[in-house]
Amino acid sequence: MQNSPRRRARAAALVSVSVGALVAVCGQAAGAPAALDRVPTEAMLVVAAPSLERLDKNIGNLVTAAEMPQASTPSQMLAMLGIKEGVDMSGSAALALMPGDMEAEVPPIVMLLPTKDYAGLMKSFGATAGAGVTEFVAAGETLFAKDVGDGYAAVGMDRALVERFDAAPGKGEAHAARLGATGRAVLDDADVVIVADFPAVTAMFGEGVNPFGGAFQQMFAGPGLIQNPAGRVSPVMDAVRRDATFGVVGITTSSMAATIDMAVQFREGSELFEATTAGGSSTGLLNALPQDPFILAYAIDVNAGGMRNLVRKVMAPEAGAGERPATQNILLGLIDVV
Incomplete structure (x- = not known):
């Protein structure tokens, strides 16, 4: 299948926006992100953060120090998305780009959001949580969500993908093992991580992609x-x-700076x-x-x-x-x- 440049560009743009959102809401490092343990190993690209709350204050301080008034803090960004309740800001979150058809109208992306109140999360979008997949609208886009248990909700733009998304725990070690010792250290120390399956990403987006x-x-x-x-x-x-086979980028932030660590397996x-x-x-x-x-x-x-x-x-x-x-x-x- 040949993916059209327009479709690939749109999917890449959506991934970039989603990555930016997670980077903006990352928390202080506290070991490998717990949400990664629930992301299927066939994911081509994963962005994960250990926590969504600890850097809200520091992000605000960094925005002020760097004189970037256009940037948003985590709480501000969630408010813009219409999320007023239901998200557990102390929890871990992840975004996964799954194998799929890049010719489709929406990319195969699923987010794992931490929640202590799934019904409240759906209510913040004006939807009523039910058994299975719930449809709702956020920022003008139709989204689908399901309660995957243990304090997580799977959210995406493709109903079928959300429905079959396997968020059962126990996958974290498999992700870490593919990154080697250095990659594990990045996973454990970073505020937010980006994990990539190089061959899969190249096959999906073409030879021009070099993460x-x-x-x-x-x-x-x-x-x-x-x-x-x-x-x-x-x-x-x-x-x-x-x-390159697998790689990870780790981003660590403070009130005054941000550092980036990278590890790649060859x-x-x-x-x-x-x-x-x-x-x-x-x-x-x-x-x-x-x-x-x-x-x-x-x-x-x-x-x-x-x-x-x-x-x-x-x-x-x-x-x-x-x-x-x-x-x-x-x-x-x-x-x-x-």
Whole structure:
């Protein structure tokens, strides 16, 4: 089946809006999000937060400090959606992009909302909770919900998908096991996590989708850093798309800042697998920075041979690419002596 660009773009936009909503209502880290334990393992993309209340105040402080009056706090966003009661703000929430037909009018997305009062949640939308799936309208969209037990409601735009969504507990370990030790640490420490099944996402949205490659590109694409940054980094991004199996991004927020951690699993035997298997830690390098404000900082631990070779490959001089920036010469020299 060929997915039309328009349908894929619409689905991707809806996912982005939903991801933004969950990021905005994430809470402080408290172990892996409990809602992830109830998301089917066949989900292609999952966004999950451990709590919906703890950062309401901090988000407000961050919005004020960053002078972003257009941003909304969790409670404000829920109010705009018409949710006045029924949601358990102390609970965990998740959004899952499931396998499905991207040609359909609505994307295969299901949200798990924590609730201590499912009937009250439906009442806030003017609907009466009944057995099975309940239809209601929110923000001009027709949605469907069902009580899946243990304080959760499954909500989506596709009635059939909501009806068959398996929210039984016991799936959290399977999700974590696919992310490796580093991925588990991200799950446990972040305020909100985004978990991706790379092959499934690529198959659904096409080769142009590279969920984590952009972060690597930004590391080397700064002005005056290396020759032809886009051309040098593109092969690595292609390798990420080709060899990545599962990945997780963790976002942690405070009243003054936000940090992002990323962990990716690669196919055994691939170049990126060899480059990352030996492990490493750049935390000490970042911790050694002066306690002065900065816009962006990153560090790479090149003590492991595989990572050293990968970085050297990206930064190697390129014939015919123009003058080599002085920064590139310095970094190449440092790689071989550290």
